[in-house]
Amino acid sequence: MSASSPTTATGALDGANEKRGLWSSRMAFILAATGSAVGLGNVWKFPYITGENGGGAFVLVYMLCIAAVGLPIMMAEVVIGRRGGRSPVNSIRHITQRDVLSSRWSIVGIIGVLAAFLILSFYSVIGGWAVSYVGTTASGQLTGQSAEAIGALFSNLLADPGTLLLWHTVFMALVMAVVVKGVRAGLERAVSILMPALFVLLLTVVGYAMTTGHFGAGVSFLFKPDFSQLSTSGVLVALGHAFFTLSLGMAIMMAYGSYLPKDISIAKTSITVSLMDTVVALLAGLAIFPIVFANGLEAGAGPGLIFQTLPLAFGHMPMGSLFGSLFFILLIFAAWTSGISLLEPLVEWLEEQKGMNRVRSTLGAGIACWLLGIASILSLNLWSDVAPLGMFAMFEGKTVFDLLDYLTSNILLPLGGLLVAVFTGWFMAKDALQSELSMSATGFNIWYATLRYLAPVAVMIVFVYNLI
Ligand code: PFF
Numbered sequence: 001m002s003a004s005s006p007t008t009a010t011g012a013l014d015g016a017n018e019k020r021g022l023w024s025s026r027m028a029f030i031l032a033a034t035g036s037a038v039g040l041g042n043v044w045k046f047p048y049i050t051g052e053n054g055g056g057a058f059v060l061v062y063m064l065c066i067a068a069v070g071l072p073i074m075m076a077e078v079v080i081g082r083r084g085g086r087s088p089v090n091s092i093r094h095i096t097q098r099d100v101l102s103s104r105w106s107i108v109g110i111i112g113v114l115a116a117f118l119i120l121s122f123y124s125v126i127g128g129w130a131v132s133y134v135g136t137t138a139s140g141q142l143t144g145q146s147a148e149a150i151g152a153l154f155s156n157l158l159a160d161p162g163t164l165l166l167w168h169t170v171f172m173a174l175v176m177a178v179v180v181k182g183v184r185a186g187l188e189r190a191v192s193i194l195m196p197a198l199f200v201l202l203l204t205v206v207g208y209a210m211t212t213g214h215f216g217a218g219v220s221f222l223f224k225p226d227f228s229q230l231s232t233s234g235v236l237v238a239l240g241h242a243f244f245t246l247s248l249g250m251a252i253m254m255a256y257g258s259y260l261p262k263d264i265s266i267a268k269t270s271i272t273v274s275l276m277d278t279v280v281a282l283l284a285g286l287a288i289f290p291i292v293f294a295n296g297l298e299a300g301a302g303p304g305l306i307f308q309t310l311p312l313a314f315g316h317m318p319m320g321s322l323f324g325s326l327f328f329i330l331l332i333f334a335a336w337t338s339g340i341s342l343l344e345p346l347v348e349w350l351e352e353q354k355g356m357n358r359v360r361s362t363l364g365a366g367i368a369c370w371l372l373g374i375a376s377i378l379s380l381n382l383w384s385d386v387a388p389l390g391m392f393a394m395f396e397g398k399t400v401f402d403l404l405d406y407l408t409s410n411i412l413l414p415l416g417g418l419l420v421a422v423f424t425g426w427f428m429a430k431d432a433l434q435s436e437l438s439m440s441a442t443g444f445n446i447w448y449a450t451l452r453y454l455a456p457v458a459v460m461i462v463f464v465y466n467l468i
Contacts, residue, residue: 026264028188030272033247033256035191037277039338040126041245043202043331044306046281047288049237051299054229055221059285061235065242066274069458072450073248073417074270076424079436081257082266083428087348088112088251091258092423101427108419112251113345115412117365119244120342121372122404124175125380127335128167129307130328132157137324142315147295147308150315154307164377169370171332175339176366179347180359191337195276198330201323202283205310208317209290218289221299222282236466239459240409245277249416252341255348267439267447287313343369376401394467410466418459425452 050058084091089109096105136142142150157163209215243249260266284306291309292299301308314324343365350361379386379399388403389395395403424433425448437444 026269027192029256029260029264030269031188031191031195033253033269033273034195034276035188035334035337036247036252036256036341037245037273037338038195038198038280038334040123040130040331040335041241041338042277042281043284043334044126044130044303045241046245047285048301048303048305049241050222050285051289051292051305052302053231053234053237054226055289055299056223056225057227057230058234058238059222059282060225061230062238062241063278065239065458066246066278068450069239069417069455070242070246070248071270071274072447072455073243073420074246074253074274075266075437075447076420076451077248077251077253078257078260078266078270079433080420080424080428081254082260082262083432083436084254085258087258087352088254088345089349089352091254095428099427099429099432105419105423105427108416108423109251109254109345109349111412111416111419112249113349115408115416116250116252116342116345117369118372118404118412119250119408120175120339121369122376122401123335123339123342124171124369124373125164125168125376125401126303127171127332127339128164128169129157130331130335131167131170132163133307133311134325134328134332137311137314137321137328140321142311142324143320145312145315147297147312150311151308153311154304157307158304158380161377161381164380165374168373168377171335171339172366172370172373174332174336175343176362178336178340179343179366180362182358188337190333194330194333198327198334199280199283201327201330202280202287204317204323205287205313205327206283208313209287212290212294214290214293217293218286218291221289221293222285232462232465236410236462239462240411240414243413243417244409245281246274247338247341249413249420250342251345251416255345265439266437267443372404376404414459414463418456421451421455421459425456 046062050062080095081088081091084094086094089106092106092109093103095101096103136153141153145153209218247253257266260269288306288309289299291297291313292301292305295309295312297308299305310327311324314320314327317323343362346365346369347358347361350356350365351358354361356364375383379401384399386399387395387397388400390397395406398406430448433448434444437447439447
């Protein structure tokens with residue numbers, strides 16, 4: 001933990017057995033948590049799953065999941081982290097020992113480490129696509145191109161395992177380079193400049209989208225719910241994505257919470273992070289869908305959606321090569337800070353449990369992840385017909401890439417979140433939660449009831465519906 005700990009202030013946490021630095025301010029925590037939350041999930045995944053699931057009704061359910069399930073669980077993760085004052089697995093162990101609970105609860109931390117590892121393996125491949133598009137946009141080859149030509153460029157990238165491997169390797173190396181040195185503090189400072197910059201560039205593309213003559217169609221696609229377009233599996237995707245986009249169910253917010261000073265409001269900071277994350281996702285949607293409709297593209301085009309629409313915008317706006325390359329550089333930064341928070345839990349776990357040093361654990365975890373990423377790369381071309389668990393109905397037709405995405409977002413993260421909700425809502429001492437949260441009685445009661453009943457029941461109902 002030490003190598004990545006915030007170094008800005010020192011002080012021992014109540015109940016912690018080691019001296020650990022605290023975040024210097026509420027802002028530092030917000031930046032780190034936002035750095036983890038805002039990433040490819042907002043700009044790449046949210047628009048494409050919205051397109052695949054019919055738009056407005058999906059977006060509405062997604063926002064409900066953020067507010068009624070994601071936010072309360074984020075607060076619970078931060079509470080566990082700050083209460084335990086240690087790394088996630090040890091925080092839970094500490095709380096279970098003190099409150100005489102079963103030590104089996106540390107499974108939450110293990111699920112988190114496993115999910116983070118599986119996610120990073122394909123996240124890095126998509127991060128690699130963004131790296132490759134910096135050159136594509138900067139070279140000016142998109143200028144004035146048709147939608148077909150831009151689509152072909154993307155298909156050619158997917159069909160070429162060598163190029164995909166190169167950019168996947170570059171992305172993973174970027175992530176490992178930071179994790180091994182533990183220089184995250186510097187990167188977090190960078191987030192305070194780069195996130196607003198990404199925001200401004202997204203606004204620029206939204207501005208362009210307004211000139212396409214199809215902005216209204218984009219807005220109504222996103223915000224006019226048509227429930228006939230939403231299936232029960234779409235509801236599961238919305239729920240899973242609420243966890244993915246807020247970096248929940250992986251004990252990451254627990255790790256960050258352990259550094260949060262006692263006098264800072266967990267509710268306010270969690271609301272701020274969730275709001276910023278949601279605004280970025282919605283802006284990405286507003287930037288993309290008008291371009292989709294203006295060019296007669298397919299809203300449900302799948303994972304390639306942003307790579308087929310945004311380059312079209314950059315190819316047609318003034319100074320598009322400059323804006324385009326800047327945009328993809330900022331997207332890489334957003335993905336990078338998220339990637340770091342995905343590798344960190346496994347590296348820490350190897351250090352704590354296997355006694356490895358930082359270099360060996362980073363190399364071991366990073367290389368294992370990189371290797372698994374190769375399977376995702378091949379599933380985009382040579383193995384595009386291979387469905388490894390296709391004999392089970394729920395995994396039918398799913399390639400390695402689809403399978404990893406489904407397993408993590410739709411199963412492991414909601415399961416991790418469910419366990420966090422049950423642990424906090426039903427097992428942790430209520431007075432401890434009250435003192436950690438120090439909210440008004442009404443605020444606390446709403447949170448507590450949501451965590452005990454609404455969130456677990458919602459996750460279970462969605463699970464059961466999708467299994468039968
Ligand atoms: N929240 C990140 C995104 O939306 O891109 C992805 C992510 C990061 C998921 C860290 C999970 C995580 F623990």
